[in-house]
Amino acid sequence: MTAGGFDALVPVTDPDALREQEQAGAALADAVRELLDATVRTRLDPAQLHAAIPAVREVTESLLADAADGPRGLEPSSDGRMRVHGNPMVGALNPFAPPLRIDWDGERAATRFTVGAAYEGPPGCLHGGIAAAVLDQVLGVIPSSIGLPAMTATLDLRYRRPTPLGELSATAWLVERDGWKLRLEGELTDAEGEVTVSATGLFVVPRVAREHLGTPTGDAGEFAPPAG
Numbered sequence: 316m317t318a319g320g321f322d323a324l325v326p327v328t329d330p331d332a333l334r335e336q337e338q339a340g341a342a343l344a345d346a347v348r349e350l351l352d353a354t355v356r357t358r359l360d361p362a363q364l365h366a367a368i369p370a371v372r373e374v375t376e377s378l379l380a381d382a383a384d385g386p387r388g389l390e391p392s393s394d395g396r397m398r399v400h401g402n403p404m405v406g407a408l409n410p411f412a413p414p415l416r417i418d419w420d421g422e423r424a425a426t427r428f429t430v431g432a433a434y435e436g437p438p439g440c441l442h443g444g445i446a447a448a449v450l451d452q453v454l455g456v457i458p459s460s461i462g463l464p465a466m467t468a469t470l471d472l473r474y475r476r477p478t479p480l481g482e483l484s485a486t487a488w489l490v491e492r493d494g495w496k497l498r499l500e501g502e503l504t505d506a507e508g509e510v511t512v513s514a515t516g517l518f519v520v521p522r523v524a525r526e527h528l529g530t531p532t533g534d535a536g537e538f539a540p541p542a543g
């Protein structure tokens with residue numbers, strides 16, 4: 316199972332059409348991710364760089380012909396889960412997202428992913444803020460995977476050694492639950508299997524979510540048919 320979503324609040328009426336839309340959007344994001352990487356790595360001369368700009372702007376204009384005014388927020392997916400498609404770590408529609416595909420097996424959240432030139436901090440190495448974002452996300456899917464959607468209250472990181480760009484993996488696990496508070500730990504690991512960053516996080520189910528999660532009811536509310 317790929318973690319990171321919530322059950323859809325509204326039924327998806329045409330999952331096939333929605334899937335086609337999602338796949339096309341994800342394919343566009345893949346292409347723009349290649350553009351992002353090429354933009355960082357290109358060594359073309361100034362005239363060639365200026366020459367590339369109109370074509371990029373033309374594509375941008377064409378996409379804005381039908382676009383949301385702001386962020387997309389939570390949206391239903393074709394698999395019946397709610398997702399933030401613009402999330403910079405897992406969002407299928409965000410070219411900046413590696414993107415992470417996080418699996419939750421009931422014990423651990425885990426992901427393998429590749430980061431290139433657009434994520435560089437120290438030369439040849441992953442930016443520390445991106446490492447934090449990856450770990451925040453990987454820890455953060457566990458609360459929602461166990462039905463307690465929570466936000467990061469604290470995230471403590473220990474940067475043990477530089478993280479080389481390339482293939483990486485991250486994993487996280489639940490240490491303890493205390494009411495609405497969850498203590499989680501995780502690690503970022505390089506291609507050699509060395510732990511480069513370790514994380515401890517406190518995630519808290521926000522009051523707004525608690526109000527819903529904390530009031531289970533067995534009755535059918537206003538929707539029950541009249542008895543008899």
Ligand SMILES: CCCCCCCC/C=C\CCCCCCCC(=O)SCCNC(=O)CCNC(=O)[C@H](O)C(C)(C)COP(=O)(O)OP(=O)(O)OC[C@H]1O[C@@H](n2cnc3c(N)ncnc32)[C@H](O)[C@@H]1OP(=O)(O)O
Pocket residue numbers: 319451452453455456459464465466467468469494495496517519520521522523524
């Ligand atoms: C508006 C939308 C709501 C959406 C709801 C769905 C949520 C799930 C969403 C998405 C999951 C997908 C995965 C995402 C992965 C990435 C995660 C992120 O990047 S999250 C963004 C960064 N984090 C923030 O922006 C948090 C900002 N802070 C807050 O909103 C609040 O301070 C919050 C939720 C952390 C707690 O506020 P309170 O009002 O809900 O709860 P109080 O009553 O204050 O605290 C409850 C308990 O937690 C302790 N607590 C709270 N903050 C603490 C802290 N910083 N350190 C230690 N303890 C803390 C308190 O002492 C209290 O403990 P005692 O019950 O008394 O024992």
